[in-house]
Structures are given as C-alpha cells and as structure tokens.
C-alpha cells in the first residue's frame with residue numbers, strides 16, 4: 001500500500017512514518033507538514049510537501065493524518081475526495097459535527113476510515129478483550145474503565161487542552177482512548193449519564209474529571225472516569241467482571257490480573273502477567289517504543305481492513321465518531337442531570 005503522512009514532522013507523525021518504513025506491505029510515498037524544512041527533516045527520502053494539492057497529486061492509496069484534531073476535517077475530506085483510505089489520530093475531530101462529516105465523507109467515497117485508537121493493541125488491553133470474548137469469566141456483568149494523568153503539565157501545546165481546539169478536557173484527551181475501549185468491549189455505547197467537573201485547572205470548556213455510566217443496547221454497563229488530576233501520573237485501567245471471574249488490564253506499567261472460577265464464588269484460579277520485556281524496552285527506549293509497536297500493529301490491521309479482512313482489532317469511523325459523541329454528551333448530562341441517549345450507529349462502512 002502506497003501511503004502518505006500529513007503532520008509527518010510531529011511527535012506522533014514521526015512514529016507513524018517509522019511504522020510505515022518498517023511494514024513490508026507499505027511504502028512511504030510522500031510526507032506533508034506546515035514548513036518544507038520540517039517536512040524534509042523527517043521525510044526519510046520521500047517527497048516532502050507543504051501544499052495539500054501537490055501532496056495529493058502523488059500516486060498513493062492511503063493517507064495517515066497525524067495533525068491536531070482542529071485542522072483534520074478538510075484534510076480528511078480532501079483525501080476521501082482524492083479516492084484515498086484514511087487513518088487518522090484521535091480524536092476524529094474536535095466537534096461532533098466535524099466527526100460526522102468525516103465519517104460521512106468516508107462512507108460516500110466508499111473508502112476505509114481508521115480511527116487511531118492504538119491502545120486497543122496494547123497487550124494488556126487486547127488480553128482483556130480476548131479473555132472476555134473467550135467466555136472464561138462467564139457471563140459479563142459489568143466493566144470499569146479509567147484513564148488519567150496529571151493534566152496541564154503534560155501538554156506541549158495550547159491546542160492539546162484549550163477546548164476551542166481540543167473539543168474539551170480529559171474526555172477528549174487521555175479519556176477518549178478509554179471511551180473507545182469501553183465501546184470496543186461493550187459493542188456500543190447508547191446511553192451516557194454522569195458528571196464532568198472543572199475545579200482544578202479551570203480551563204473553560206475543558207473538564208478535569210468526567211465520571212460516568214455508559215450503557216450498551218444489551219444493558220451491559222460500564223463505570224468510567226477520565227481525569228486530569230491523577231497526581232500519581234499516567235494510568236489506564238480496564239476491569240471486566242463476569243459471573244465466573246474477572247480480568248484487569250493496566251498500563252503503565254503493562255499488567256494483567258485474571259481470576260477464574262468454576263461457578264460464582266467458587267474456588268479461584270489467579271494469574272498475573274507482568275510483561276517484563278516491555279518494561280525493559282521502555283526503560284531503554286521510553287514509552288514511545290510501546291506506542292510505536294501499537295502503531296505498527298494498527299497499521300497492519302488498517303492494511304487488512306483495506307484488503308477486506310474482517311474481525312480486526314482496528315477502530316473504524318463509527319468508533320471514532322462515537323467516542324466524540326460520548327465526550328460531547330457528558331457535559332449535557334452534567335447540565336441536565338439526565339442521561340443522554342445516542343443513536344446506534346449500525347454497520348456504517350467507514
């Protein structure tokens with residue numbers, strides 16, 4: 001697959017370029033960023049552009065868009081118009097309307113839209129999904145999901161936390177991966193009920209904490225929290241409780257805990273996975289090594305999606321849109337004190 005990267009000189013864009021270069025089924029055919037100097041510095045010999053029309057004139061099959069969310073929509077729309085498949089970073093857009101337009105453009109063009117929820121590929125979280133699907137922990141009763149970090153000190157740019165660019169706070173940032181994780185495990189999120197607070201950082205329109213109950217059409221529910229004042233540092237956690245056990249996935253560090261019983265309350269078999277190889281790799285190369293591996297796995301699935309393979313782990317356009325809709329719904333629930341019902345997205349193609 002011939003792939004171009006927009007936002008190629010950024011922190012994540014550089015990692016995306018690296019994964020394309022190391023994927024045997026992919027070829028880096030062009031890069032684009034805001035200045036020629038930046039684009040060329042990280043092009044690895046591929047043609048470098050600053051103008052979208054010149055970049056899109058390069059023969060290619062797909063584009064990876066690693067820009068901030070608030071500039072993403074025209075880039076996605078132009079890529080679909082040019083007949084390309086698109087893999088974009090999260091959040092799909094900084095507005096619900098923008099996310100809907102991006103998804104609709106992908107559907108109209110008949111092209112694939114991948115939403116960059118790469119945490120689905122973190123081994124601790126893929127393990128949770130696989131255990132849940134295997135039936136080992138019995139009938140699934142409920143889910144607990146958490147994502148948090150210390151908030152504003154984590155950000156290098158205003159666009160990462162100011163709501164006019166980011167869409168909002170913790171829900172749109174660290175939390176959006178875990179919103180997607182909830183949907184990935186539950187099937188769909190069709191009701192959102194909760195409270196968003198803004199007492200710590202006081203950035204207008206950007207919640208510090210979001211505490212919610214998500215419900216799926218099946219009735220399965222998840223408790224959820226996204227936080228910008230987790231003073232212990234970056235942490236994501238998923239727990240799934242079933243009638244015959246539970247499974248937990250945590251990052252960082254990467255870890256799983258599993259309890260399996262033959263019946264509710266029966267004798268327990270407990271096991272833990274600690275991923276020492278990942279701990280050592282992160283010690284030597286930082287968290288980026290884990291992220292790059294997840295981007296590589298995601299890219300392989302994106303290529304599979306375009307090839308028409310089914311049952312892949314990759315997040316599609318529905319996932320990208322629903323995560324944004326959930327983030328926008330929670331402040332509404334906070335204001336009204338009522339749950340927000342969300343239409344089931346169905347089998348939209350993009």
Ligand SMILES: NC(=O)c1ccc[n+]([C@@H]2O[C@H](COP(=O)([O-])OP(=O)(O)OC[C@H]3O[C@@H](n4cnc5c(N)ncnc54)[C@H](O)[C@@H]3O)[C@@H](O)[C@H]2O)c1
Nearest residue numbers: 007009010011012013032033034066067068069071089090
């Ligand atoms: N999945 C993850 O693990 C993860 C982690 C961090 C960030 N992200 C997401 O990745 C995206 C980029 O974040 P980042 O930290 O790499 O930011 P960054 O600022 O380091 O990189 C963004 C790049 O996009 C370029 N850019 C901006 N507007 C552009 C335009 N109109 N055309 C072409 N290039 C443009 C910038 O010059 C920059 O090189 C964001 O959406 C962010 O939310 C994802």
